[in-house]
Structure formats: C-alpha cells, structure tokens
Amino acid sequence: MAANEMREKLIEKAAEAYQKAHAPYSNYSVGAAVLADDGEIYDGINIENAVYPLTICAERVAIFKAVSAGKKKFKAIAVVTKNGGTPCGSCRQVMAEFGLDTVVYIADTSGKLIQTTTVSELLPNAFGEGDLNES
Numbered sequence: 001m002a003a004n005e006m007r008e009k010l011i012e013k014a015a016e017a018y019q020k021a022h023a024p025y026s027n028y029s030v031g032a033a034v035l036a037d038d039g040e041i042y043d044g045i046n047i048e049n050a051v052y053p054l055t056i057c058a059e060r061v062a063i064f065k066a067v068s069a070g071k072k073k074f075k076a077i078a079v080v081t082k083n084g085g086t087p088c089g090s091c092r093q094v095m096a097e098f099g100l101d102t103v104v105y106i107a108d109t110s111g112k113l114i115q116t117t118t119v120s121e122l123l124p125n126a127f128g129e130g131d132l133n134e135s
C-alpha cells in the first residue's frame with residue numbers, strides 16, 4: 001500500500017473510532033489509530049469516568065491495545081478530534097516509550113490532515129530507558 005493510502009486509512013480508522021468515544025463530561029471526543037510495524041492497526045477512544053481523573057486518552061488506549069497484542073514498534077499514529085487537537089503530555093510520553101520516530105498525523109473529523117509530525121518533535125529531549133541505565 002502506498003504511503004499516502006496508508007495515511008488515509010489510518011486517519012479513517014481513527015475517525016471511525018472517534019464515533020465510539022465515551023466523553024459525556026467534556027464532550028470532547030478523540031479517536032486514535034496506531035499502525036504497528038507488521039501492518040496491523042489498533043484503534044482507541046477516550047474513555048471518561050464520573051471520577052474524572054480515571055479518564056484515559058484515545059492515544060493510550062490504542063497503544064495499550066497494540067502492546068497487549070504483542071506489538072511494540074509503531075510506524076505511525078493518527079489522532080482525530082473536532083478541531084485537530086494535539087496529543088497531551090502523558091500520551092507523548094507513552095508514545096516515546098515505543099519509539100521517537102513514530103509519525104503522528106493530526107486530523108479533524110472532516111478527514112482533513114492538520115499536521116504531520118513525529119514523537120521526537122512532540123516530545124524533545126524525552127526521558128527514556130537510557131536515563132535509567134546511566135550510573
């Protein structure tokens with residue numbers, strides 16, 4: 001599949017997931033889709049809770065689904081919101097755990113690509129495994 005087709009497919013999957021978001025408190029739905037290096041796609045939505053801090057973001061749901069399926073390398077992740085919002089700091093850190101070169105597509109619900117970036121651009125000088133191993 002050509003790179004632009006894959007990008008469109010990933011954004012489409014994130015937009016489909018967006019419809020299932022559970023966001024009754026903020027009314028801010030988010031859909032995500034992550035492309036593993038074997039070509040498999042895992043989607044995610046934000047899931048809010050009446051105990052607000054228990055909310056989890058769409059990006060982390062997608063990544064955790066992929067990781068629990070045994071995938072740890074990701075080519076790209078697409079994030080869809082109504083206004084092209086960017087991933088929060090916690091999600092950037094979780095993305096960084098699995099690779100700084102992962103491409104991040106930020107799109108809106110009309111399917112418009114707002115921004116193409118990478119995890120390293122979103123989280124420069126990220127704390128990682130290497131920091132724990134330095135003596």
Ligand code: THU
Nearest residue numbers: 026028030046057058087088091
């Ligand atoms: N949210 C995400 O799903 N991803 C982000 O990166 C930013 C925020 C969700 C969490 C919450 O359900 C709603 O958006 C408003 O913060």
